[in-house]
Amino acid sequence: xxxxxxxxxxxxxxxxxxxxxxxxxxxxxxxxxxxxxxxxxxxxxxxxxxxxxxxxxxxxxxxxxxxxxxxxxxxxxxxxxxxxxxxxxxxxxxxxxxxxxxxxxxxxxxxxxxxxxxxxxxxxxxxxxxxxxxxxxxxxxxxxxxxxxxxxxxxxxxxxxxxxxxxxxxxxxxxxxxxxxxxxxxxxxxxxxxxxxxxxxxxxxxxxxxxxxxxxxxxxxxxxxxxxxxxxxxxxxxxxxxxxxxxxxxxxxxxxxxxxxxxxxxxxxxxxxxxxxxxxxxxxxxxxxxxxxxxxxxxxxxxxxxxxxxxxxxxxxxxxxxxxxxxxxxxxx
Amino acid sequence: xxxxxxxxxxxxxxxxxxxxxxxxxxxxxxxxxxxxxxxxxxxxxxxxxxxxxxxxxxxxxxxxxxxxxxxxxxxxxxxxxxxxxxxxxxxxxxxxxxxxxxxxxxxxxxxxxxxxxxxxxxxxxxxxxxxxxxxxxxxxxxxxxxxxxxxxxxxxxxxxxxxxxxxxxxxxxxxxxxxxxxxxxxxxxxxxxxxxxxxxxxxxxxxxxxxxxxxxxxxxxxxxxxxxxxxxxxxxxxxxxxxxxxxxxxxxxxxxxxxxxxxxxxxxxxxxxxxxxxxxxxxxxxxxxxxxxxxxxxxxxxxxxxxxxxxxxxxxxxxxxxxxxxxxxxxxxxxxxxxxxxxxxxxxxxxxxxxxxxxxxxxxxxxxxxxxxxxxxxxxxxxxxxxxxxxxxxxxxxxxxxxxxxxxxxxxxxxxxxxxxxxxxxxxxxxxxxxxxxxxxxxxxxxxxxxxxxxxxxxxxxxxxxxxxxxxxxxxxxxxxxxxxxxxxxxxxxxxxxxxxxxxxxxxxxxxxxxxxxxxxxxxxxxxxxxxxxxxxxxxxxxxxxxxxxxxxxxxxxxxxxxxxxxxxxxxxxxxxxxxxxxxxxxxxxxxxxxxxxxxxxxxxxxxxxxxxxxxxxxxxxxxxxxxxxxxxxxx
Numbered sequence: 001x002x003x004x005x006x007x008x009x010x011x012x013x014x015x016x017x018x019x020x021x022x023x024x025x026x027x028x029x030x031x032x033x034x035x036x037x038x039x040x041x042x043x044x045x046x047x048x049x050x051x052x053x054x055x056x057x058x059x060x061x062x063x064x065x066x067x068x069x070x071x072x073x074x075x076x077x078x079x080x081x082x083x084x085x086x087x088x089x090x091x092x093x094x095x096x097x098x099x100x101x102x103x104x105x106x107x108x109x110x111x112x113x114x115x116x117x118x119x120x121x122x123x124x125x126x127x128x129x130x131x132x133x134x135x136x137x138x139x140x141x142x143x144x145x146x147x148x149x150x151x152x153x154x155x156x157x158x159x160x161x162x163x164x165x166x167x168x169x170x171x172x173x174x175x176x177x178x179x180x181x182x183x184x185x186x187x188x189x190x191x192x193x194x195x196x197x198x199x200x201x202x203x204x205x206x207x208x209x210x211x212x213x214x215x216x217x218x219x220x221x222x223x224x225x226x227x228x229x230x231x232x233x234x235x236x237x238x239x240x241x242x243x244x245x246x247x248x249x250x251x252x253x254x255x256x257x258x259x260x261x262x263x264x265x266x267x268x269x270x271x272x273x274x275x276x277x278x279x280x281x282x283x284x285x286x287x288x289x290x291x292x293x294x295x296x297x298x299x300x301x302x303x304x305x306x307x308x309x310x311x312x313x314x315x316x317x318x319x320x321x322x323x324x325x326x327x328x329x330x331x332x333x
Numbered sequence: 334x335x336x337x338x339x340x341x342x343x344x345x346x347x348x349x350x351x352x353x354x355x356x357x358x359x360x361x362x363x364x365x366x367x368x369x370x371x372x373x374x375x376x377x378x379x380x381x382x383x384x385x386x387x388x389x390x391x392x393x394x395x396x397x398x399x400x401x402x403x404x405x406x407x408x409x410x411x412x413x414x415x416x417x418x419x420x421x422x423x424x425x426x427x428x429x430x431x432x433x434x435x436x437x438x439x440x441x442x443x444x445x446x447x448x449x450x451x452x453x454x455x456x457x458x459x460x461x462x463x464x465x466x467x468x469x470x471x472x473x474x475x476x477x478x479x480x481x482x483x484x485x486x487x488x489x490x491x492x493x494x495x496x497x498x499x500x501x502x503x504x505x506x507x508x509x510x511x512x513x514x515x516x517x518x519x520x521x522x523x524x525x526x527x528x529x530x531x532x533x534x535x536x537x538x539x540x541x542x543x544x545x546x547x548x549x550x551x552x553x554x555x556x557x558x559x560x561x562x563x564x565x566x567x568x569x570x571x572x573x574x575x576x577x578x579x580x581x582x583x584x585x586x587x588x589x590x591x592x593x594x595x596x597x598x599x600x601x602x603x604x605x606x607x608x609x610x611x612x613x614x615x616x617x618x619x620x621x622x623x624x625x626x627x628x629x630x631x632x633x634x635x636x637x638x639x640x641x642x643x644x645x646x647x648x649x650x651x652x653x654x655x656x657x658x659x660x661x662x663x664x665x666x667x668x669x670x671x672x673x674x675x676x677x678x679x680x681x682x683x684x685x686x687x688x689x690x691x692x693x694x695x696x697x698x699x700x701x702x703x704x705x706x707x708x709x710x711x712x713x714x715x716x717x718x719x720x721x722x723x724x725x726x727x728x729x730x731x732x733x734x735x736x737x738x739x740x741x742x743x744x745x746x747x748x749x750x751x752x753x754x755x756x757x758x759x760x761x762x763x764x765x766x767x768x769x770x771x772x773x774x775x776x777x778x779x780x781x782x783x784x785x786x787x788x789x790x791x792x793x794x795x796x797x798x799x800x801x802x803x804x805x806x807x808x809x810x811x812x813x814x815x816x817x818x819x820x821x822x823x824x825x826x827x828x829x830x831x832x833x834x835x836x837x838x839x840x841x842x843x844x845x846x847x848x849x850x851x852x853x854x855x856x857x858x859x860x861x862x863x864x865x866x867x868x869x870x871x872x873x874x875x876x877x878x879x880x881x882x883x884x885x886x887x888x889x890x891x892x893x894x895x896x897x898x899x900x901x902x903x904x905x906x907x908x909x910x911x912x913x914x915x916x917x918x919x920x921x922x923x924x925x926x927x928x929x930x931x932x933x934x935x936x937x938x939x940x941x942x943x944x945x946x947x948x949x950x951x952x953x954x955x956x957x958x959x960x961x962x963x964x965x966x967x968x969x
Contacts, residue, residue, distance in 0.1 A: 023808065024796035026727040037727050041794070044724060048714040055681065055710050059703070062688035082629060082686040086679070093678040097671040097717060104667050104721035108660055111723060127499075160657075165494040166590065168655060168730060172796045176726020179656045181591065182493055183584025186657035199808075203655075203730040203798045205487050207494055208414045211801035288805075308414055 024172055024199040030219075031174030031198075032191040033111050040107050044100060051096065111176075117189065118154040125160070125167030125180040125202065128209040128310060129273055129286040134229065135159075142233045143261070145273030147281045149218045151225040152192050160186040165207060171200030171217050179204055192219030199287070208309035214287025235264025236276045236332050247328025250321045255313070262332070272312065279332040285310075297326035344870060345891035353869050355895040360452065360865040362919060371921040373457035374865055378464050379443025380761060385464075386436035389427055389471060391832065396424040398825055405818035407806040417802035418485040419504075423478050425488030426508060429604065430515040431471045433746060437611035438522040440753060441550040443761065445526055447856035447863060448544050450535030450872045452900050453916045455528035456521075458923045458958060463521035465927030470514025473935060477507045484508035487800065489601065490571070492582040492593045497575045506575060506938040509568040513934055516561045523554035523561075530554075531905050535855065536890050537874035538908045544854045544877075545628060548635045549614020552642040556603045556610070559646070564600035567593060577941055591656060598649035606645040608742060610638055612749035613680055616702055619749075619756050620684060622852040623699040624691025627878055630683035637676035637683075644673045654725045663722045670720030677713050681706060696850075697771030701752030704779045708744025712737060715790065730800075733793025739786045751778070751831060758838065759845030759861045766842060770834035777827030784820030788813045853878030858887055871901050874908075897965030915966040922958035929954045 029038040124131040133143045150156045160169055162180035169188060170177035178188040192198070202213035220228060239245040248265065251257060257267035263276040278284070281291055285307055289295035301322055303312040317325065344352055362372040372378065399420055403412045412420065446454045454460050477483050484504045486495040495505040530551045534543065543551075571593070573579040580586035582593050617628045628634060650658065650666040684706060693699060715737040719725045728734060751774075758766045797810050804810055848857035857880055859868050870889035876882030890910065893899045898916040903909055933947025961967045 025809070026794045026796060034727075037723055040721070040723055041718075041727065044718055044721065048717065052710055052714055055685070056707065058685050059688070059706055062685055063693065063703070065689070078690060079629075082690060086630065086633070086682040086686055089682045090675065090679055093675055097674050100717060100721060101664075101668050101671050104723055105664050107721075107723040108664060112660055165499050166491055170730075170796075170798070172727060176723065177655050177729060178726070181656060183588075183590055184657055199796075201796070201798055205491070205494070205730075205800040207499065208418060208485075210418075210798075211414065211803050 024201065026172040028173050030192060030194045030196060031171075032193060033175040033189070034173055035193065036107060036110060037176055040103060043103070047096060047100075116155065117157040119150065120157045120159065121148060121150075122159045122161065123148070123169060123180070124163050125169070125206070125213075126163045127165065127207055128202070128213040128307075130169075130213070130215045131163075131273065134232075140233070142229070142276075143274040144232060144277065144281070146214075146283065146286045147216045147218060149220055149225055149228050150190065150192060151222045152195050152219045154222075155189055155191050158188045158190060160188060166204050167202045167206050167213070168204035169200065170203040171198050171215070173198045174200075174217060177203045190217070192217070195219050195221060197282070201287070209307055212286060212288055212307055214283070216282055216287065218282075231280070231333075232277055236262045238264070239328060239331065243324050244328045244331050246320075247324035247326070247331075250317070250325050251328060254315050254317070254321075254325075256315065256325075259312075275329065275332060277332055279330045291330070293326050293330040296329045297322055300326055300329075341894045342896050343891070344893050344895050347895060349869070352895060353864070356866040356869060357864060359896060359898055362865065367921065368919070370924050371461075371919045373453070373461050373917060373919050373923075375442055375446050375454040375457060375460060376863060376865075376867075378460055379439055382435060382439030382442055382464055382467070383761070385468060385471070386432050386439050387832075387835075389431040390436070391828075392475065393424055393427040393432060394825060394828060396420050396427070398821065400424065401818040401821040403802065404804075405815050407804050407808070407811050407814075409803060412802060414802045415485065418800075419478065419481075419483040421800055422484045422487050422508070423474070426474065426484065426511065427471075428742075429488060429608075430511065431467075431474065433608040433742065434519055434604070435467055435515065436750060437550075437553065437608060437746075438519060438526075440615075440750070440757075441526055441553075441611065442522060444757065444856060445529055445547055445550055446533070447760070447859070447867060448547050448854050449530060449533060449538060450855045450858075450868060450874065451529065451533040452867045452871075452898070454525050455533060456525045458917050458920055459521050460525055461920075462923035462927050463518040463525075465924055466514055466521075466930060467518035469927065469931040470511050470518070473507065473514065473931075474511045477504075482507060484511075489597055491597075492571065492574070492590055493584075495571060496582055497578075498583075500575070503938055506572060509571045509575075510934055510938050512564055512568040514931075516565050517930075519557050520561055523557035526550050526554045527558070532902050533900055534903050534908045535872050535874050536901065536903055536908055536910050538879075538903075540906055541631070542874055542877045542879075542908075544614075545617035545631070545634050545638075546611070546614035549610045549617075549638050552638045553607050553610045556607050556642050556645065560600045560603035560607070563596050567596035567600070570596075572937070576938075591653070591658075594653050594656060595649070598652040599646070601652065602649040603642075603645040605738075605741065606641055608746045610641060612705075612746040613638065615749045615753045616684060616705060617680070618854065619698050619752060620687050620691075620702055621854075621878065622850040623694045623696060623702070624687050625694065626687065626691045627853075627881075628683065629686040629690065630679075631877060633679050634683050637679040640676040641673060644669065644676070648673065648720075651720055651725070654722050655729050660722070667720055667722050671717055674713060674717050681710060681713075696755075697766070697768060697775055698752040698756040700772060700775045700779075701748050701755070704775065705744060705748040705752070708740055708748065708779075708783065711787075712740030712742075712744050715740060728793050730798055731793035732789040732797045732799060735799055736786045736789035736793065739782075739789075743782060743786070748778075751775075754831075754835065756850065757856075758835070758842075759849050760856055761862060762839045762842070763845055763860075763862045764838055764840075764842030765845050765849060766838040767834050770830060770837075774827050774830040774834060777823055777830060779827075781820055781822075781824030781827050785817055785824050788817050788820075792817075848880065853881040855879055894965075897968075915968070918962075918964050918966055920958065920962075922954055926951065926954035926958055 029035045120135045122133040122135055130146050132145055132148050160178055160180045162182040167180040168177045174190045178186050196219055198217045200215050239248050252266055257269055259269040259272035261268050261274045284291050285299055362368050362374050403409050482504055484507055486500055486505050490508050493499050530547055570581045574581055580588045582588045584590055617634050621628055648666055648670040651670045654663055755766050755771050792810055792813055845861040847860055858872055873888040873890050899913050900916050901910050902912045902914045904911055929950035933943055936943035936947055
């Protein structure tokens with residue numbers, strides 16, 4: 001019996017913790033605004049739960065008292081009492097929703113005045129990946145994809161642009177979502193309060209592969225972030241081994257270079273993600289796989305089976321070419 | 334009443350048996366296939382409408398089952414992204430446009446003329462036309478889906494995804510044109526209902542004696558008339574963008590992407606109340622016989638319906654809280670969205686008071702009313718949550734919202750509807766539904782529904798977005814998704830039992846008396862099912878519960894002709910008799926007109942010239958429709 005109680009207690013504990021692996025949950029808040037939103041959510045849900053329970057008490061009371069033995073005769077005074085009770089309930093409803101409205105207004109204002117920004121990043125949504133461009137002077141600028149690094153404890157302004165259709169930027173552990181609408185300039189400020197990796201996902205239906213349009217936000221200490229940014233600004237490493245050189249040769253000779261950029265080479269295509277440091281990113285294909293030589297090879301060999309409908313065509317390669325290209329990709333740290 | 338030049342026979346001059354024979358002859362639908370196609374009897378058309386809507390419910394349910402199988406486990410391969418996206422689009426579009434809105438109108442087409450004590454709906458040929466158009470729209474959507482041309486842009490069809498650049502093929506056009514069909518039929522029914530309710534009420538049925546369901550349909554009809562044009566403008570503009578090359582929604586050419594969202598939700602939010610208000614009216618009307626007392630707070634209930642109707646036009650922007658609109662304006666819409674909780678609350682409190690003071694009869698319809706209160710209050714409260722801008726930024730477009738609107742639409746509208754089918758089934762078919770099966774299906778549906786949709790609130794907060802065809806195994810969602818899918822099986826079993834019960838009872842159910850529930854409203858004052866002329870003599874109403882207010886037979890009005898179809902027209906507020914009005918006979922022309930319209934609308938997906946050439950057959954059929962046929966009804 002005690003063991004059962006212990007097991008069920010641990011299950012009860014595990015349930016709310018299930019969402020707390022730092023991946024993607026509004027209940028696992030580590031960003032300034034997500035923490036504020038979580039508090040608001042808890043208060044509103046708690047009040048609403050109480051309201052629902054009161055209604056249920058009234059309903060059960062109504063069903064219960066109706067047993068013939070308990071039923072008193074109807075009377076004008078009963079009618080009057082019910083009128084008073086109904087009016088009281090309506091007044092209570094009005095007070096509660098007024099309170100919610102004021103709370104929402106205050107929370108909205110608090111989110112809007114998040115202070116000055118330490119960093120500005122342009123995030124563009126495309127079918128079905130995220131282009132990420134760190135803005136600043138021309139020496140500071142660089143581009144990456146599907147993975148955003150930010151310094152912890154700093155306000156980061158995201159300039160959100162929809163390129164083709166509407167997408168929505170949502171990293172629930174950090175902040176509420178904001179749409180990327182073609183023809184409009186939307187912004188969102190995020191601030192991570194804790195070092196960690198936060199998963200996000202497109203929240204506005206954007207076509208065939210809407211389900212596979214994820215991204216990671218990596219919150220680093222300022223030092224780590226500066227190191228990472230400095231590395232990202234560099235051009236791609238020249239290949240050190242023969243196989244990697246062959247891989248680069250294949251990449252430049254095949255249609256790959258028409259869509260992708262690798263800074264430091266002739267590849268300067270703009271329709272696909274910037275691959276200059278693709279090997280340093282944790283995932284490929286917008287969060288679909290962990291980046292390994294094997295997953296890169298699988299993706300290059302058959303992107304249409306892995307992520308049907310995406311814009312990457314199948315490029316016929318010999319086994320050797322596939323091996324060397326994927327090795328080269330993995331080496332682009 | 335004016336005297337007619339021609340000699341005529343009045344109902345008061347003939348004895349009762351002869352009267353019913355004559356009326357039956359005058360009002361009958363011709364036998365045979367052509368008779369069935371040309372009928373204008375609101376009861377036959379209403380039954381067809383209801384049956385068709387439930388067929389679409391079953392089809393939509395199959396789609397839901399497929400989605401739940403797919404989502405039961407991560408990275409499932411049952412459906413690919415293309416098929417899944419068609420299926421969730423079809424599920425939403427089908428349930429909203431082909432089931433929820435039409436079924437409420439269908440119930441009204443059948444019930445409202447009976448409840449107000451008249452012999453047919455106003456504009457009965459338009460009524461026939463509206464059914465054919467509805468059927469054609471539904472067929473268009475489902476045939477396209479069967480041909481792998483089903484829309485895949487979501488039931489909201491946001492541009493630019495549905496626009497010419499990203500919505501390839503004819504899929505988005507089929508969605509847009511299906512809208513035109515269903516809106517056309519909805520508008521037609523709305524006009525018929527408004528006129529029926531305003532001008533054809535039985536003598537003595539003053540405004541404060543109208544059954545609450547009829548009030549609800551009146552408010553709903555005005556919502557349809559005011560909201561539907563927005564979506565027709567939107568869908569027509571979309572077709573123009575796609576077919577003619579206008580750039581109304583193209584930002585590169587000065588168009589605006591958010592314009593679509595404003596137009597769509599200016600319709601789309603009232604749409605929710607177009608579905609919910611009739612259900613609320615059903616509850617207020619059904620609760621009376623099962624609580625054995627008049628509904629508490631008649632005036633408050635009616636005012637709440639009207640207030641909801643008006644407010645529903647002021648909160649569409651809460652669907653766009655994360656689109657990047659100015660924050661101050663959004664706060665206004667938070668306030669207006671929250672306000673609608675007040676009329677909803679008023680109705681819930683009145684129902685609770687009615688139950689509190691009533692002597693309850695625990696039959697299936699009452700069970701559905703109780704289940705409705707339990708679930709609808711949850712849906713209403715989560716509605717208050719999503720009305721808050723900051724709250725919404727976390728749950729918008731997640732499974733939290735999926736849970737919320739299923740609580741509102743299934744808990745808030747389908748539960749009352751299922752109760753209403755059990756309640757009015759004897760009036761529809763002349764037979765009772767099985768009480769045992771009814772209670773079983775209630776419990777399966779109630780438990781299955783809550784177990785299916787409640788966990789989705791948590792899934793949404795845990796970060797699961799809507800409209801994804803799969804999710805990765807390392808996300809923390811799979812356990813709950815499996816639970817949801819298993820629960821959905823219980824829900825589906827409940828619906829299957831309901832269908833079995835309805836189909837079986839229609840043939841073998843226990844024959845029903847005129848008024849098996851001892852209910853107070855006029856539809857129970859005639860046979861089950863009613864004769865073609867509804868009432869042998871038009872009843873006269875002296876209270877809000879006519880059959881409870883009078884001992885013995887109802888008083889009746891006399892003086893209608895029996896040799897031609899005639900109705901009593903009464904004044905708007907006091908329902909005093911004003912004149913006799915002829916009601917059109919059966920005609921095949923509404924069917925031809927609907928076919929001509931169908932050809933034109935489908936053709937116009939492919940060529941703008943369809944609008945020019947296609948309008949000629951429509952004009953011909955309309956001339957045929959209105960051409961005098963020399964019947965007694967043409968005299969006036």
